[in-house]
Amino acid sequence: MKKNFWQKLKKPILALAPMAGVTDSAFRRVCRESGADVVYTEMVSADGLYHDSKKTLELLDFDKAEQPVVVQLFGKTPEKFTKAAKICEEAGFAGIDINFGCPAKKVAGHGGGVTLMRDLTKCQEIIGAVLAGTKLPVSVKLRTSIKKGDKIVTAIDFIRFMKDLPISAVMVHGRPYEDPFNAEIDYAMIAKVKKEFKAGPVLGNGGIKTPEDGKKMMKEAGVDGLGLARGLYGKPWLFGQMKKYLKTGKYESISDKELKKLILNHAKWALKSKGDYGLVELRKHLCWYVAGRAGATQLRAKLVRVETLGDIKLALKELF
Numbered sequence: 001m002k003k004n005f006w007q008k009l010k011k012p013i014l015a016l017a018p019m020a021g022v023t024d025s026a027f028r029r030v031c032r033e034s035g036a037d038v039v040y041t042e043m044v045s046a047d048g049l050y051h052d053s054k055k056t057l058e059l060l061d062f063d064k065a066e067q068p069v070v071v072q073l074f075g076k077t078p079e080k081f082t083k084a085a086k087i088c089e090e091a092g093f094a095g096i097d098i099n100f101g102c103p104a105k106k107v108a109g110h111g112g113g114v115t116l117m118r119d120l121t122k123c124q125e126i127i128g129a130v131l132a133g134t135k136l137p138v139s140v141k142l143r144t145s146i147k148k149g150d151k152i153v154t155a156i157d158f159i160r161f162m163k164d165l166p167i168s169a170v171m172v173h174g175r176p177y178e179d180p181f182n183a184e185i186d187y188a189m190i191a192k193v194k195k196e197f198k199a200g201p202v203l204g205n206g207g208i209k210t211p212e213d214g215k216k217m218m219k220e221a222g223v224d225g226l227g228l229a230r231g232l233y234g235k236p237w238l239f240g241q242m243k244k245y246l247k248t249g250k251y252e253s254i255s256d257k258e259l260k261k262l263i264l265n266h267a268k269w270a271l272k273s274k275g276d277y278g279l280v281e282l283r284k285h286l287c288w289y290v291a292g293r294a295g296a297t298q299l300r301a302k303l304v305r306v307e308t309l310g311d312i313k314l315a316l317k318e319l320f
């Protein structure tokens, strides 16, 4: 049987995890240049695609230099996912991921994201609906657990329930819904998923801010790769450091020259993908890039106002 792209990636697989408001086209390209093996889009509404929403369709724009790109869908109505999956396949993505992990009110509050894990039959219908609309590999992103009355539904319950579905990859965020972003990482649950799921790679996610954190996840959970998220804020070169550290036990810091080039590339790609508004969205990244450096506080005041590439170059002159 023909291999899907997940099976062709070299392990350990380093992935840019999906982050709404962060993992747009320009940042995904920066991450690929910095060593990511695969990048996820921000979550995209299956309902929005179903209803041909212009704003939602815009989230599907990407540059082929970002490939392999996995588009992540969220929603709660199985029927809408089939058309959404078709649209994603036509847009040229390498794979489709389904969000079963988001705790945000606007998603989970309406019965989507992580709260779907309380209804595994519904999850199965959603995955089935995506599979009905595409031949692309379909992956899922889960949390370790969510409470359901006085019981707990875990990632392992999910994986067992879906055992007859051709899921291609799994990313597990090692925290429960009830403490969504700060809980200690549950390596044991991720390790159980890795043991149970045989059809493709299992990626461990959560709390990876340094190459050492990544090594710990690899060791404790025995996963095939890592999903990096907030650890990349202002540090997309964590991918390159991680790759080197997992191979050799060593890594280097980025030089000022490399950092400047990276920031200017990021700005160029932001402009290319979203026009001037791309630079408005870039401002938070600029602040993350300079955080912790001498003079960062004064520089931030300028960076949050940049409107042109010239403004960025001028502001950076104060640093480099």
Ligand SMILES: Cc1cc2nc3c(=O)[nH]c(=O)nc-3n(C[C@H](O)[C@H](O)[C@H](O)COP(=O)(O)O)c2cc1C
Binding pocket: 017, 018, 019, 020, 021, 022, 041, 042, 043, 072, 099, 100, 101, 102, 141, 173, 205, 206, 207, 208, 227, 228, 229, 230, 231
């Ligand atoms: C700003 C932000 C947006 C996020 N958006 C998504 C999303 O669209 N889809 C998703 O599955 N997870 C989303 N996440 C969760 C991350 O993918 C990741 O699972 C989580 O941040 C844990 O990893 P970390 O501790 O390395 O940050 C988001 C997280 C953050 C901080």
